[in-house]
Amino acid sequence: MTTDLRDLPAAVVLAAATDRVRARRLAEVDELEVLLQWAAMHGTDPLDGLEPRERDHARRIGKVLRQLGGEGTPGVQDFCLGEIAAALGRHVNSTRAAIADGLDLQHRMPATWAVCQAGDCDLWVARLVASRSRKLPVDRMWIVDQAVARMIATEAISRTLDVADAKIVEADPARAEEKAEQARERRFAAVGQSDEDELRMVVARVTAADAAGVDAVLARVAKILLVSHPDASLDERRSMAMGYFGRLGELFALLLRDAVDTDPEDLASALALPAEVLELLRDPAIAARIAPQSVLYVHLHEAGLLSGEGVARVEGLGPHTLSQLQMLLAGRTVVVTPVIDLSDRVRTTAYEHPESLKARVHLVTGGDYWPYAASVSRRVDYDHPTPYRPGAPPEDPPQTGNHNSGPLGRRHHRWKTHAGYRSRQCGHGRYVWATPHGLTFLVDHRGTRPLDPDHARQMFAAGDGIELYFPEEPLTLDLDLDLTG
Structure with a gap:
């Protein structure tokens, strides 16, 4: 039965939104578990016990056991798929894909599957990772599983998928090279037909x-x-x-x-x-x-430079093996900029953020510091979490620096400035947020997590330079919370 939410306080509607998301996630997991049970019920080989002639006939008509998932997953009788698809009112192909993803999660990504079963993430994101990593050997899947399980509940979807892609390359770099070569063989360039304005589309891979x-x-x-x-x-x-x-x-x-x-x-x-x-x-x-000048930001652990193996993350281009990185830089004039020491304290009395400060803040935050933000672009506004006070006495500490700076997309910056949001930087790349109706979050290197309102209140009230850390506890919504002051 649908609850009538009309005339209810905003905080109650927000709480209802959170409840609905969790209920929907659990319902999707429950539905996938039904499919997995159906697959388990039809996991025996239909060829077992048949005479050679009967076995050949069964193969010809497709009455066989097929491995829908990746290496290490059990087989499923091909004939069982049509009936369950009909029961769901879906196409067989989508049903088959759902079973394949579910088997991969269950048998190849158990840590990520546990997060899904708890209702802490969207199932489709986990399914997408399972599908992308299906060709990996089962003994290398733990690399992807552990990384995704740690962040799928707290990070933006795009960031989770970026890390998953990098881990897939790390788990099997030889296959990544082969896949890249196959992709290069699919290169093309084409010119489309002229439209009514005599303009044509140029498309190239x-x-x-x-x-x-x-x-x-x-x-x-x-x-x-x-x-x-x-x-x-x-x-x-x-x-x-x-x-x-x-x-x-x-x-x-x-x-x-x-x-x-x-x-x-x-x-x-x-x-x-x-x-x-x-x-x-x-x-x-x-x-x-x-020659056009461009700046390429490459993130690579020093162990990769020493061993000659590893995965480099190229901003805007995604994960690359070291040999792919060499191809990317081949024939270019490369100027290596000095390593930035993120422990340096950069402060200024001016309102504007100097470029040296912007670079440090981006490297610490990885992108937009809005709760659950997806953007990792450097083309953002650099915001003062604690608002800048024009005309502050000269003896006051500088207001602009890596102690009070965070990247925000233009829309998020506008919301923070004009829509009643509050934020405060409470550590190196660590921010506390409060929404207009009292939802509170902590954003740090681990992503975004709901924050106990009382903890948020204490973090907002803490003096400059004081960082507060609390043991993680279940969130309880304080409907009387007032963070507008």
């Missing part, structure tokens, strides 16, 4: 390295075109920049005019001769200035 290069050129040319097309949007200028790939002479001329400090008219006459263009391009200094 290229390597990550090539895609990064194309994107860098588009960004460079779009910036140059801003001078001659000030009213064009960024998307329009990037589209115009794409056209230059079909006019390489004009592309070189455009880049050279932007790169070479000389009179445009004198340069134009020189560029009329291809030989002159080539001569200019032979100059390493000019070639270096023409």
Whole structure:
């Protein structure tokens, strides 16, 4: 029976939302367990005990035991799938996929399956990881299972999947290389039909390295075109920049005019001769200035550098084996920036965040510090969790620094500023949040967790530099909590 939520306090509706999510998750697990029981009931080989002729006939008609899941999962009689699919009112293929994922979770990812059974995560996320890791040997699945089980209940879905993908590569780097090679064989580039406006879609499947290069050129040319097309949007200028790939002479001329400090008219006459263009391009200094500049952030444990094995996380491109990373950097001029010591204290009296501070805050937080935020982009606002006070006495401690800074997406920043949310930084990359109606959360390196309201109140009231830690306890919602003061 549906509860009538009309005219109830906001806190009660919020509590109902949490209850509904948990009930839905448990219902989905219960439904999958029904499928698993059906599979167990039909887990014997239908060929057992048959005479050779009968066995051959059974194989021909498909009355066999099939392994739907990955290595280490029991088989399921193929004939049993149609009936259970009909009982569910679903297509056989989706039913088969659900059983395969359930068997993988049950037999290959028991720690993650336990989190699902507790109702602490969305089942479809665990199923997606199970499907992606199906080709892994069963004795390597623990690498994926343990990592996913630790974060699937507390981290944003995209971050969980990013880690899962990295662990899949780590568990079987040889297969990751083979898979990458197979993907490269599926590369293509195509031009679609013209639409009613005589515009055409250009579609290509290229390597990550090539895609990064194309994107860098588009960004460079779009910036140059801003001078001659000030009213064009960024998307329009990037589209115009794409056209230059079909006019390489004009592309070189455009880049050279932007790169070479000389009179445009004198340069134009020189560029009329291809030989002159080539001569200019032979100059390493000019070639270096023409080449689009991009910054690549690679995260790699020092053990990987010493052993030559491991998984590197490339921001924006995902996990790469070391050999894939070498291919990504091949032919590039690589400038390694100094290692950033995250223990350094960076503070300033100014409101603006210096770039050195932004880099440190991003590396500590990994992205947006809003509860359950998914973004790991560096293109965010850098917020003061404790609001900046203009005109504060000069003797007060600096308000901007890695003690009071957190990345927020523009929408989240707007909500925090104008919608009644409160936050406070209470440690290195550690933040406490309170929503307008009293829900409280802790965001740190482990993700997001609901926080006891009384603990949150104490953390908000603690003095500067004081970090409070509490033993984890079940959340109890305080409907009378007032954190608006």
